[in-house]
Amino acid sequence: MPGIPTEELESHLTARAFCLTSAVWFALATTVGMMAAGYLIAPDFMANIGFLQFGRIRPIHVNLVLFGFVTPGLLGAAHYYIPKLMRTPLYSQKLGLATVILWNITLVTGVIALSAGHTQAREYAELIWPVDVMVVAVFALVFVNMILTIRNRREPILYVSVWYACAAVVMTGTTYFIGNVVWRPDTGALTGIPDAILLWFYGHNIFGLLLTPLALGVAYYVIPKVTRNPLYSHSLSLLGFWGLLVVYTHIGTHHLLQVPVPTWLKVIAIVDSIAMVIPVMVFLINIWYTARDRLGEIHGDIAGKFVFTGTILYFFVSIQGSMMALPQVQRITHFNNWVVGHAHVGVLGFAGMIALGGLYYILPRITGKPLYSRFLADLQYWLVLIGVSGFTVVLTIVGLIQGNAWLNGETVYRVLPEIHPYYVLRVSIGFLIAAGAYVGLYNVVRTLFFNGETERP
Amino acid sequence: MSQKMTPTAVVVGSLAILLTIVFMVVFWPWATMEDSPSEIFRSRTAREAAGRRIYMENGCVYCHSQSIRTIDWGHGASRIAQAGDYVGDSPILLGSARTGVDLSQEGGEHPDDWHIAHFINPRYTRPSSIMPPFAWLGMEQIQLLTDYVQGLGMKNADRRMERQRHWKQKVIEAYEAGPEYNVRWLAEQVPEGWRRIPNPYPTTEVGLARGHKIYQEFCLGCHGPIGDGMGPAQPWIYPPPLNFTILKDREISGGIIYYQLMNGITGSAMPYFKKDLESEKLWDVGNYVAVYFINQSDANGEPRGIDASNEP
Ligand code: HEM
Numbered sequence: 181m182p183g184i185p186t187e188e189l190e191s192h193l194t195a196r197a198f199c200l201t202s203a204v205w206f207a208l209a210t211t212v213g214m215m216a217a218g219y220l221i222a223p224d225f226m227a228n229i230g231f232l233q234f235g236r237i238r239p240i241h242v243n244l245v246l247f248g249f250v251t252p253g254l255l256g257a258a259h260y261y262i263p264k265l266m267r268t269p270l271y272s273q274k275l276g277l278a279t280v281i282l283w284n285i286t287l288v289t290g291v292i293a294l295s296a297g298h299t300q301a302r303e304y305a306e307l308i309w310p311v312d313v314m315v316v317a318v319f320a321l322v323f324v325n326m327i328l329t330i331r332n333r334r335e336p337i338l339y340v341s342v343w344y345a346c347a348a349v350v351m352t353g354t355t356y357f358i359g360n361v362v363w364r365p366d367t368g369a370l371t372g373i374p375d376a377i378l379l380w381f382y383g384h385n386i387f388g389l390l391l392t393p394l395a396l397g398v399a400y401y402v403i404p405k406v407t408r409n410p411l412y413s414h415s416l417s418l419l420g421f422w423g424l425l426v427v428y429t430h431i432g433t434h435h436l437l438q439v440p441v442p443t444w445l446k447v448i449a450i451v452d453s454i455a456m457v458i459p460v461m462v463f464l465i466n467i468w469y470t471a472r473d474r475l476g477e478i479h480g481d482i483a484g485k486f487v488f489t490g491t492i493l494y495f496f497v498s499i500q501g502s503m504m505a506l507p508q509v510q511r512i513t514h515f516n517n518w519v520v521g522h523a524h525v526g527v528l529g530f531a532g533m534i535a536l537g538g539l540y541y542i543l544p545r546i547t548g549k550p551l552y553s554r555f556l557a558d559l560q561y562w563l564v565l566i567g568v569s570g571f572t573v574v575l576t577i578v579g580l581i582q583g584n585a586w587l588n589g590e591t592v593y594r595v596l597p598e599i600h601p602y603y604v605l606r607v608s609i610g611f612l613i614a615a616g617a618y619v620g621l622y623n624v625v626r627t628l629f630f631n632g633e634t635e636r637p
Numbered sequence: 638m639s640q641k642m643t644p645t646a647v648v649v650g651s652l653a654i655l656l657t658i659v660f661m662v663v664f665w666p667w668a669t670m671e672d673s674p675s676e677i678f679r680s681r682t683a684r685e686a687a688g689r690r691i692y693m694e695n696g697c698v699y700c701h702s703q704s705i706r707t708i709d710w711g712h713g714a715s716r717i718a719q720a721g722d723y724v725g726d727s728p729i730l731l732g733s734a735r736t737g738v739d740l741s742q743e744g745g746e747h748p749d750d751w752h753i754a755h756f757i758n759p760r761y762t763r764p765s766s767i768m769p770p771f772a773w774l775g776m777e778q779i780q781l782l783t784d785y786v787q788g789l790g791m792k793n794a795d796r797r798m799e800r801q802r803h804w805k806q807k808v809i810e811a812y813e814a815g816p817e818y819n820v821r822w823l824a825e826q827v828p829e830g831w832r833r834i835p836n837p838y839p840t841t842e843v844g845l846a847r848g849h850k851i852y853q854e855f856c857l858g859c860h861g862p863i864g865d866g867m868g869p870a871q872p873w874i875y876p877p878p879l880n881f882t883i884l885k886d887r888e889i890s891g892g893i894i895y896y897q898l899m900n901g902i903t904g905s906a907m908p909y910f911k912k913d914l915e916s917e918k919l920w921d922v923g924n925y926v927a928v929y930f931i932n933q934s935d936a937n938g939e940p941r942g943i944d945a946s947n948e949p
């Protein structure tokens with residue numbers, strides 16, 4: 181490791197551990213996703229093994245992509261850029277490493293519990309009470325390490341990425357606690373319609389207050405670095421930040437537009453889902469103007485490429501989301517695979533792509549060596565991009581078939597044979613994403629542990 | 638870059654926003670929402686509650702909604718959901734996908750034996766279903782699950798279950814009195830007018846082909862590939878699925894078959910198909926059964942109306 185003192189390398193222990201965590205769970209989560217998709221075309225395959233049955237592994241897939249792949253990936257980057265921006269080492273690498281280890285214990289416990297049928301059966305809030313407590317503890321530990329690092333800073337001004345990372349961790353710890361009704365260990369739920377309102381307030385915040393701000397933080401860091409342009413506008417950063425916090429937090433009821441919840445809540449949710457265009461576009465204008473005239477640099481840098489693509493998919497998923505909040509549109513899109521398509525562009529196309537970008541940005545910088553293989557990283561980029569685009573197209577078509585057929589009075593059962601071919605297509609496209617995950621895992625492991633001195637093609 | 642964005646401003650600011658909004662959009666509705674039970678509400682029995690646990694443990698909620706909308710026509714659309722239906726639910730299990738059907742009014746749609754066969758393997762009663770099989774749960778848990786789904790719809794479900802039990806007893810009596818009596822009894826339950834109507838459309842090659850396809854997708858699991866009532870669901874169903882061959886020379890008109898398919902035979906596992914299949918499809922599959930399994934079809938026989946314009 182020429183030129184870089186070992187202490188500084190060791191000082192990235194936490195970021196490395198987060199990278200490895202993210203890469204491993206990405207591979208496992210897509211494997212589980214493949215199984216889930218497989219059951220939808222061959223329901224009798226392995227399905228009499230209770231703990232591998234569709235209803236058990238679907239929440240495992242979703243929890244793993246959210247809390248195993250995307251969140252640790254984005255936090256890995258944050259544990260690199262916060263010390264960099266604050267010009268001080270991370271407050272405690274030991275604490276950081278302990279946090280990552282606890283994080284992984286939490287995930288393993290969660291997976292085992294879910295596959296054994298220990299669940300609270302609330303989407304995105306399935307994890308049982310002891311695991312909930314562990315998740316909150318993990319976020320608290322991350323926060324402590326972050327805030328103490330910031331306290332020690334030698335740079336007076338907080339860059340926008342730091343705001344996003346801090347806010348995401350604080351707010352997620354809080355909404356997770358509230359959303360999982362941690363004060364009621366037995367059910368982890370309220371009763372009746374208020375439980376649905378709380379659940380979707382929380383569920384939506386997992387995308388809005390965890391994935392989105394963490395991903396925006398990475399984009400705000402990587403894009404100016406890669407393009408070597410200063411950030412286009414600091415006023416826009418401010419507007420985008422506070423706008424996101426104010427608007428994103430209260431539109432969760434757009435998941436419940438067809439349910440008997442109070443009308444005023446629905447009105448707020450619909451109106452402000454449209455208003456989401458403001459914080460979204462403010463961010464995008466800021467980032468895209470920063471990257472203007474430098475698309476060549478972005479294309480040439482694997483991290484830049486992932487992150488920039490993530491911002492384009494952010495545009496897509498948000499405009500799509502605003503549309504999906506219109507009651508007229510939801511008559512067709514609600515309850516079917518259109519929403520599953522949206523979920524994959526959002527969580528994989530936007531947040532996941534940016535997490536991968538962050539990972540590839542920091543890997544050479546925390547190991548002091550070039551990436552093990554730029555080719556494999558490029559390959560992963562294309563596998564994931566083609567995969568997620570394919571998912572979006574196929575699932576949107578399935579959603580339209582289902583939605584229109586139902587609206588027309590056809591029964592769910594009658595539509596099953598019609599959507600079967602698309603489910604087969606989804607599995608085939610899924611292979612690309614899963615392959616991408618394994619290619620990435622190999623690359624990350626080689627880069628972290630078995631990297632020779634020379635760069636491969 | 639703003640000097641004012643201190644760590645305190647970021648942390649306290651975001652928490653203040655978050656908590657204000659929790660107060661507005663979570664606490665306020667919780668505190669102010671009317672929570673009186675609706676007219677169909679009743680609380681769950683201990684067995685139903687145990688079944689609900691199994692429902693939660695096995696992720697039924699990822700495929701089944703429990704929330705009927707104003708725009709629905711399909712399964713369960715006899716009653717639009719009201720807030721007062723859910724006052725006993727913790728957690729509430731609305732669901733966000735309809736990979737399967739809505740179950741909010743499932744109680745009494747079928748008798749228990751249908752559900753048990755369906756849980757053992759959904760393909761037994763619904764050949765192209767993609768629902769997972771639940772035989773591995775064991776009979777005891779399947780029974781609890783069945784009790785739970787038979788209570789969905791609460792007081793409405795209780796009324797439907799009453800009807801199922803009433804007719805279950807009758808179909809069993811008829812079945813046990815022997816095939817001769819059973820066939821006559823079944824026919825007598827069909828309203829008089831329908832009984833005298835022959836299948837109004839002539840037997841055609843394409844009509845039989847369509848009938849064959851529908852039979853494969855809807856009937857095979859019970860009545861079996863050769864119509865002898867020995868489909869894979871048979872061991873779980875009582876009275877067992879009808880053996881069509883016993884219908885020969887027993888004056889089974891196209892009208893009887895059509896009516897039974899449209900309406901189902903409440904009490905027996907024979908479901909209604911009026912929501913799944915439109916008129917022409919019902920005539921087609923009915924004639925397929927008549928031609929191939931009963932070996933006797935009255936298609937296009939007397940009395941006849943004016944032939945439809947598409948007839949060959
Ligand atoms: C302006 C931004 C957005 C708006 C207005 C929006 C709107 C919506 C709406 C209305 C639904 C519910 C659809 C239904 O059930 O009928 C939904 C679902 C969903 N959204 Fe978004 N969305 C936005 C951005 C995002 C982003 C950035 C992500 C990911 C990071 C995301 C992830 C999801 C997921 C995972 C679901 C599925 C929830 C479920 O399981 O039912 N969304 N979105």
Ligand code: HEM
Nearest residue numbers: 210213214216217242245519520523527528532610613614
């Ligand atoms: C091998 C690739 C993948 C396959 C085959 C796959 C398959 C699936 C399947 C079958 C479901 C359940 C849909 C249903 O109930 O109808 C699902 C849900 C979901 N997946 Fe994936 N998935 C893959 C990769 C990913 C990745 C990489 C992410 C995120 C980074 C992701 C995020 C999600 C989310 C958020 C949901 C919940 C959607 C909702 O509730 O609306 N998936 N996936």
